[in-house]
Amino acid sequence: MSLEEIILQIQECKKCRLWQTSTHGVPGEGLANAKVMFVGQNPGSEEDKTGRPFVGRAGKFLTKTIAEFGITREEVYITNIVKHTSPENRKPYPDEVSACLPYLIQQIAIIKPKIVVLLGASAKKTPRVENVKYFEIVHPSAAMRFTKMREKFQTQIAELAKQIK
Numbered sequence: 001m002s003l004e005e006i007i008l009q010i011q012e013c014k015k016c017r018l019w020q021t022s023t024h025g026v027p028g029e030g031l032a033n034a035k036v037m038f039v040g041q042n043p044g045s046e047e048d049k050t051g052r053p054f055v056g057r058a059g060k061f062l063t064k065t066i067a068e069f070g071i072t073r074e075e076v077y078i079t080n081i082v083k084h085t086s087p088e089n090r091k092p093y094p095d096e097v098s099a100c101l102p103y104l105i106q107q108i109a110i111i112k113p114k115i116v117v118l119l120g121a122s123a124k125k126t127p128r129v130e131n132v133k134y135f136e137i138v139h140p141s142a143a144m145r146f147t148k149m150r151e152k153f154q155t156q157i158a159e160l161a162k163q164i165k
């Protein structure tokens with residue numbers, strides 16, 4: 001199985017109800033052998049429109065902040081636990097997470113990142129794989145809204161940058 005094959009499978013996937021209310025599947029994007037993988041919960045409306053992960057306001061904030069610490073989007077892989085958006089942006093239901101999780105597990109197995117960065121609530125549901133370090137950080141949308149969260153987020157990204165250089 002390759003990353004491209006996973007992308008095709010996600011684009012045609014009907015394993016849970018979410019495909020019915022989405023425009024695009026959002027498989028993820030980035031370097032195939034990235035040292036760092038960012039994992040969010042599921043795509044939002046901008047991501048649904050474009051089929052690309054983290055391109056809305058929170059995604060732009062994440063991209064800008066990592067760049068400030070010398071990490072470019074091109075050198076990481078960004079994806080979500082659940083690959084289709086949900087109606088009214090609700091949290092994915094447990095059966096939707098279970099149906100979609102095998103894609104993320106395959107992506108981690110292929111990319112073999114050194115560090116998986118878990119964004120906010122995604123942390124609790126992401127399966128742990130041996131020999132991969134997990135790093136939980138504040139979700140960029142919370143960091144955008146609250147000063148204290150933003151400071152914590154910046155400190156966490158600085159720490160991440162130190163670990164991968």
Ligand code: SF4
Nearest residue numbers: 013015016084099100
């Ligand atoms: S959310 Fe995941 S499991 Fe559900 S249809 Fe989309 S790709 Fe398939």
